[in-house]
Amino acid sequence: MNSGTHRWSVLPDTVLHWYCADDETLVYYEQAGTTHLLTATSAEALRFLEYNEANIGELVAVVSQTLTLDVDGDDEFFFLMEALVEQLQKLGLIEACAH
Amino acid sequence: MNVAALGAAELRNRLHGDGLVYRVGPYAVRLRSSIDQVLSAFSCLYADYPVEPDDGFADFHVYVHRPQNLRRWYRPQAIFEFDGKVPFKPLPFSQSYPFFEWGLNWCVSNHISNHLIIHSAVLENRGQAVVMPGNPGVGKSTLCAALMLRGWRLLTDELGMLSVDDCLFAPVPRPVSLKNNSIDLIANFAPEAVIGPRCEDTVKGTVAHVRAPADSVARAAEKATPRLVVLPQYVEGANAQLIPLSRPEAAMQIAGNTFNYSRLGLQGFATLTRMIDGCRCFEFRYSRLDDAIDTFEQLLVGGEG
Structure with missing residues (x-):
């Protein structure tokens, strides 16, 4: 699957609970009863996908703006985001949108 | 009245009869046993x-x-019964006393619902409770015994009971379980320590229990506020070293050392994060108990005010 061309979001009816401290985040996925430790980048991506759909490029824009990262023209951050999205998918936290 | 005040004869009568009901912090236990080894260890450690x-x-x-069968005489065994049921296979008779302690751990960790139960030692000093989670073998109980023998109040060496209601630790100050080399280490470290009978050839090797200080038992109704999370690791020859740990990372480590985090669901997550938010968290490597105690004393100073 090429995650870069898909749009992503959390699973329908997902309820997430957050705890942030010391530049790291814990998220509790209520339906699955699982707890995950996220980096700031992963956490911001998931926070956006909790209420929105987005492709990788849009996530790069949103996360870099939120974290005030200067990533203009930086392919590495795009690939990093692609890898993070795949990890979030493997954890069962997000899925590719149907359309 | 405490167990010692009963006297040996009355203690025997109760254990052999309908049972002795005694209190450890938030719960009461009715213990019956017809085994002298249990009686003698219990009277020593639970006075x-x-x-x-x-x-x-x-x-x-x-x-x-x-x-009641042949195993009463042939390679004799001991049976642990809980509420009339037998949850475990019998163990060799010589392990009767540790079997009681291990069985009681199981009872607590599987049947208490209003606490998050963390596999950890918990001690308190100057109003600050330190939580030391960790898998067997990291030096948790040894460090716990050393701290309690230097005046820290023992809440538990095994089952940290964090209330889901007020996020305070409920003391369950039972005897501290030591294994193998740790037994002599603590006996030499604190010659005044009361150590129960040694039981050899268990699945954990040689085990023995250290009596909890009378002050810790007397204050078993006094809950403690978590302020420090320390993940200990005994490393031979290492100098005492604290390594700061982020609170989310520490929370993950604790979640992996709980008995009922999943069962509590969102309440478990809420309780854990509420606790960790008020704590400073560290990994801790050590090899010498005196150095470790000095380090913990310094941590207390850093948390005051």
Whole structure:
């Protein structure tokens, strides 16, 4: 699957609970009863996908703006985001949108 | 009245009869046993525990006894009974006393619902409770015994009980379980420590229990506020070293050392994060107990004010 061309979001009816401290985040996925430790980048991506759909490029824009990262023209951050999205998918936290 | 005040004859009568009901922090245990080894170890290690009325309520009904079959004589065994059921296979008779302690751990960790139960030692000093989670073998109980023998209040060496209601630790100050080399280490470190009988060839090797300080038992109704999370690791020859740990990372480590985090669901997550938010968290490597105690004293100073 090429995650870069898909749009992503959390699973329908997902309820997430957050705890942030010391530049790291814990998220509790209520339906699955699982707890995950996220980096700031992963956490911001998931926070956006909790209420929105987005492709990788849009996530790069949103996360870099939120974290005030200067990533203009930086392919590495795009690939990093692609890898993070795949990890979030493997954890069962997000899925590719149907359309 | 405490167990010592009962006297040897009355203690024997109760254990052999309908059972002795005694209190450890938030719960009461009715213990019956016809085994002298259990009686002698119990009278040594539980002398300071309050006795409840004979007809009083008990949370756990425990019976440690010999089987009625041939194994009473041939390679004798001990049976642990909880509320009339036998949850474990018998163990060799010589392990009767540790079997009681291990069985009671199981009772608590599987049947208490209003606490997040963390596999950890918990001690308190100057109003600050330190939580030391960790898998067996990291030096948790040894460090716990050393701290309590230097005046820290023991809440538990094994089952940290964090209330989901007020996020305070409920003391369950039972004897501290030591294994193998740690037994002599603590005996030399604190010659005044009361150490119960050594039991060899268990699945954990040689085990022995250290009596909890009378002050810790007397203050078992006094909850403690978590302020420090320390993940200990004994490393031979290492100097005492604290390595700061982020609170989310520490919370993950604790979640992996709980008995009922999943069962509590969102309440478990809320309790854990509420606790960790008020704590400073560290990994801690050590090899010498005196250095470790100095380090913990310094941590207390850093948390005051």
